[in-house]
Amino acid sequence: GAVVSQHPSWVICKSGTSVKIECRSLDFQATTMFWYRQFPKQSLMLMATSNEGSKATYEQGVEKDKFLINHASLTLSTLTVTSAHPEDSSFYICSAIRGPSNQPQHFGDGTRLSIL
């Protein structure tokens, strides 16, 4: 099946620093990637939709300046959490669509972010 790689898998950093998370589609080109946030024992919450070569579309309530998304190529999207604070601690997961938009999303293994 389609492989989506996410890095790092776990990061701990101090409050106020910025953290970059990478999402790569390893065996296919993904024109659309998605970024989710998941709280413990809850379902996935869509943060933004990332389209290659254009600005990301953010969901209501998600701060664009806090969560910077860049989709620089057909195989790479990045999420940067700027000036992170403890309330940004969460599990962040990316996904990508292989082919037409009606195809299912394939997910990375997530990044556990802990802000001290």
Place this chain on the structure above:
Amino acid sequence: QKEVEQDPGPLSVPEGAIVSLNCTYSNSAFQYFMWYRQYSRKGPELLMYTYSSGNKEDGRFTAQVDKSSKYISLFIRDSQPSDSATYLCAMSDSNYQLIWGAGTKLIIKP
């Protein structure tokens, strides 16, 4: 009322049993239906993908979609301890944005 309803469980069954997981939904425009399996601290893994109504089988897994009742199911035959995970249903209309169920935690007892 949520667009997609899924019992969070936990659902505990003995090894070898047939497992039935279900979701109901309210939006008749949904056309694409998916089941994902998620292990603790991992991303969701696609198990089944179905378009419109009908059945689909893949190994020990069978997905059913009944659009008239707005009800989807996932059956797992010969359940194994390694099937213990959270199972998430997801669906979408012609827009690719997924609407998720809450996830059902499944426990298979050896």
